[in-house]
């Protein structure tokens with residue numbers, strides 16, 4: 225029997241992976257210490273999953289202003305960089321490849337997570353969502369519109385975070401420009417009412433992403449070590465509502481990334497909810513964007529072994545990212561190869577802290 229497409233090696237100008245299975249970025253809230261420093265337990269967890277062709281880390285904050293959940297690690301302090309070094313060493317010791325997902329949540333936060341300050345966002349528009357704070361779930365508040373100086377600082381924070389990630393031993397970084405967080409808030413017309421060069425036209429709403437990529441390059445980081453994550457058909461989650469400008473905005477972003485930025489990859493997610501009835505949504509993200517993007521494409525959301533193999537065989541993506549399956553199947557690649565049944569993940573321990581439901585899912589293969 226021919227080898228499954230998912231298990232074949234992948235080589236591009238920038239990536240050399242032993243298979244096409246990617247561990248999707250997943251926040252697990254285990255940096256349970258005052259400085260949110262990555263821990264030995266996190267090194268154990270990621271090391272257990274190192275047979276993936278590529279691991280993308282949980283979102284890691286570029287600055288204290290970017291925080292939106294408790295016990296999530298940052299990558300701005302020297303202690304955090306030193307903590308991440310132990311984690312990257314654990315993955316590399318087993319021959320894995322590892323990118324850091326760098327993150328700013330924008331308005332999806334709360335003053336209790338920000339030293340009493342208001343969350344920062346493109347515009348002062350409350351996403352009307354809930355966020356998990358030290359005292360439990362709370363309603364989001366109206367954020368403060370970023371000044372141009374704050375936008376410039378944030379761009380610099382991302383460039384510094386990319387450098388910090390490489391110093392910590394990561395093979396690259398993924399910019400978290402999906403799922404309703406800061407970049408997505410700039411892209412979307414319902415969350416961005418700015419009238420300066422970061423709002424209004426499609427070019428202006430997309431500008432922050434390109435400014436960040438340019439700043440990362442100017443800081444001496446090869447863009448071949450940088451990936452970008454986008455979720456074009458996100459609707460009704462994290463305060464994001466699609467409108468007639470949404471898909472044209474993502475078309476513009478993807479075409480420009482393809483033409484002008486030689487990235488490690490573009491990481492796209494299929495819709496997280498059923499959007500077949502949603503006006504302006506694109507239900508088939510990979511099929512729309514594969515022809516528009518000439519570089520390496522990762523596709524994600526509710527993938528299975530069968531679907532993943534088909535996506536690659538059909539040429540709709542180069543690599544396939546698995547989220548939830550990686551929580552409970554540390555040896556997912558070996559299970560695919562040996563046709564071993566998959567374990568179910570316990571949702572109660574996704575963000576619960578502690579080792580339970582984290583590094584204690586056993587491997588079922590040798």
Ligand SMILES: Cc1cc2nc3c(=O)[nH]c(=O)nc-3n(C[C@H](O)[C@H](O)[C@H](O)COP(=O)(O)O)c2cc1C
Pocket residue numbers: 248249250251252282283325400402403453493524525526527545546547548549574575
């Ligand atoms: C516990 C959990 C945490 C997540 N955290 C992140 C995150 O930090 N960054 C991100 O881009 N996506 C995050 N996601 C979304 C996943 O990367 C992925 O898109 C989603 O789980 C769908 O893939 P799946 O169907 O294979 O699980 C998270 C998902 C889960 C279940």
